Amino acid sequence: MHTDWRCDNCGEVPPFHVAEHINADIVESMLLRQAGSAEKTPFWCPWPLPTGWMVTGVxxxxxxxxxxxxxxxxxxxxxxxxxGPADVVLIAEQPGVGLGTRFGGIPGIDPGHLIADALTSANGHPGPHAKIRAGGHPTPLWCVKSPEDRSAYVSEAKGMWLYAVAWPASAGYFLAEHVVLHDLCEGVPSELVYGAPSPYLQGKTSQVGP
Structure with missing residues (x-):
């Protein structure tokens, strides 16, 4: 018997919770879960939002x-x-969680080996596949192998893994539009626009793990 959520392949994994709806009050309630924590996990959000884009899940x-x-x-x-319509899910995670690989549809828990594979396949041109700013710092992103219906990018920011997973695969070009990521833990812009819930981040509680 275990009190932890467990995966048959990965062992102990944390449960994953998704809000059924999205608005400013729900974002604030999510942020309150980290109130008083010495180390906060970032809630990365593009800000300013590109034209026509909205926050659609948390x-x-x-x-x-x-x-x-x-x-x-x-x-x-x-x-x-x-x-057409496009969706991007931005994930920040501590080592050993596996949420990013789950959304990316890629094996394993942590993405270090995926970045190594991306560098190996660069054929002598090891530059990053995209460059954004996260928390005020230039941040390279590496495109890693994922199912054909999406594109997945991996990096590190604030000492934690950073993933950007886009549907359809062509939506990964969103990251070429001078994207700046703001950590909502440092303040929620009052002008943030919310839309209908994303089909890729549905309201439920489930276990993490690829």
Whole structure:
């Protein structure tokens, strides 16, 4: 018998909670879960939002014992290439959680080996596949192998893993639009725009793990 959430393949994993709706009050309630914590897991959000984009979901992984160990924010808007709808989920997580690999549809818990594979496949051109700013710092992103219906990028910011997973795969070009990520733990812009819940971040509680 265990009091922890467990995965048959990965062992102990934190539960993942997603708000059924999204608005300013829900974002604030999520942030309150980390009030008083010495180390806060960032809630990364593009700010300013690109034209036509909205925040469409928020979630976190952890429990009352471990605290918040990973966060997820969904944004939706026009596909920068195809013109149809696009969704991007931004994830920050402490080592050993596996939330980012779950959304990316990629194996393993931590993405270090994925970045190594991306560097190996660069054929002598090891530059990052995208560059953004996160928390005021230039941040390279590496495109890692994922299912064909999406694109997944990995980096590190504030000492934690940072993932950006986009649907459809072409929506990854969103990251080429001079994206700046703001940590909502440092303040929620009053002008933030909210939209209908993203289909890729639905309201539920489940276990983390690929």
């Amino acid at each position: 979630g976190w992984a952890g429990d009352d014992r471990t605290g918040v160990r990973a966060t997820a924010i969904a944004c939706s808007g026009p596909d920068p290439l195809g013109g």
